Amino acid sequence: MKYQRELKAAFKISIPVMMGYLVLGFAFGLLLVSFNYDWYLAPLMSIFIYAGALQFVAINFFNVKAGFVDIAIASLFVNLRQSFYGLSLLKRFRKTGKLKPYLIFGLTDETYALLTTIKDDEQLKKRWYYFFLTALNQIYWFVGATAGAIIGSNIEFNTAGLEFSLTALFVVLCIEQYKNLKNSIPFLVGTVASIFALIFIPSDKMLIVAIFISLLLLFFFRKRLDLND
């Protein structure tokens, strides 16, 4: 194969993501079919949406029969952080040609983390290396999710409590965020906005309301946050 070297290098660096995506994808597939949705929705979503947190949240959308506008707004905010990933990859992706649309599509948290930590190896054809890395990660996610959905719909699992995998994912991501920021205001803002929305807003509108309140609060604290920089 022409780009074997790039594939090998990409595989090697993607192993930690493989373990994470297989397990988390499996949990997603299992959770989806535990609500009696068709198994093939798991691979379908993993191909076309391919965003871990959003796919988990999507199960909630299905369950509460969320409105399409609400889904669009909530998805936008759940994935807003991804917009900022691209900003630091503008240069890196400049010479990737026709592979670029897929590289942008496949830009998950973990793929972004790998792409930005890669050391420059002059021997490698960059764009193919990036491509294999992105594609391998999506394959892991796809395989995990599909396996979870198929196995979950054929074997009786007591899945009560499995939905906590999503809570655990966000708790872990919070801790990682704190390590980077060393500033507790954004977390306090999120907590206050969430508790307010939980108490006063019907649960199917809670996410959007919490997001808007927290944006207002963040801008209110802007001077203080900038000072802490």
Add this chain to the structure above:
Amino acid sequence: MTNFEIYIAIIIMALVNFLTRVFPFLFFTKNDLPKSLEFIEKFFPATIMTILVFYTLKDIDFSLSPYGAKEIISILFTASLHILMKNYLISIFLGTIFYMGLVQYF
């Protein structure tokens, strides 16, 4: 939701998701960011992650016994694991098993 509604929902999510990923490539040519976007870029991820933790607990009734104790204990367990072991796979996996144990056996 019916399957038809789910397909539409998936299309919407796929489009919005791609939009958030492609946005900077459409509108910024170099690293020239407006100041307010930079501010949101830095602090909003932490806020949204916090909100999402609460969002996943939105159907738990904290006014009824055991007052969300299982969820709170499991979150503390997951967080401690992650702070100690620094491995997100272990934290998520064991945290979930721990919660499933609490829910299924107590």
